Amino acid sequence: MTVSLIELLKVVFLGIVEGITEWLPISSTGHMLLVDEFIKMNVSDEFKDIFFVVIQLGAIMAVVILFWNKMWPFQMKSENNKSIIKKDIFSMWFKVVVACIPGAIVTLLFDDYIEAHLHTPTVIAIALIFYGIAFIVIESWNKNRTPKVKTLSDITYKTAFIIGLFQVLSIIPGTSRSGATIIGALLIGVSRVAAAEFTFFLAVPVMFGLSLIKVIKFGLAFSSAELVILIVGVVVAFAVSVIVIKFLMSYIKKHDFKVFGWYRIILGIIVLLYFAFA
8 A cells, every 4th residue: 555645745744743843842742633633644543643652753863863962871981982871861861760750650540531532622722822821921930030950960859750740731632741841840940951951851761652652552563554654754753853952952042931832822722713613
């Protein structure tokens, strides 16, 4: 079975949407579900469900490559060409594990219920608006505050766990995983740059874990057409994510997150109005 050009164009567009929205705090899942209302892929519901998760692997690989030196603890010492272990990186990964615990528990317990009952345009719109307002309020409150945690290495186990509790909120579509963790980090005094970098770290095990769960549930019986769709989606999401991550890290050094809050509010209102009168 071959994939038509129209289907490939749909996949490319979805890959672009994923690459842009995975790292900006505007909800990638929310955008993907909304786009799906208008651009219907000619695939089974079961495959579409796994596609929306596995495509995020492309975005994750972009983070791994861009932050490799900060994420990989085994590095070469140039003088004698010997391998050294960076204990601070190991420590950061242990903190990431601690931060992942609340989300892992909630996902395993409630993921199926959430998918069955809350993956609706109305829920997405409300979440977009609510957290958009939260970004604006928190950034206004933060304006004259000095961050207590300025760099990634300053994050403690307690701080990591609290950020992990906020990540639980992202199980509701439209919330944004990165948005929830960044809001939580800002509230407890973490700088924007450190919050974004920790969000990148946190995304790696979370998204690999979710993808693994989806693949296990679906099985490995992909058709050739489904494999092509997955590969194209992942590659496009990767390429776009590289650009978006570089943009975001440059942007937040000079600006706050309010613009993303306003975007969420406007999009949420448009979605509510559209589906109210459709």
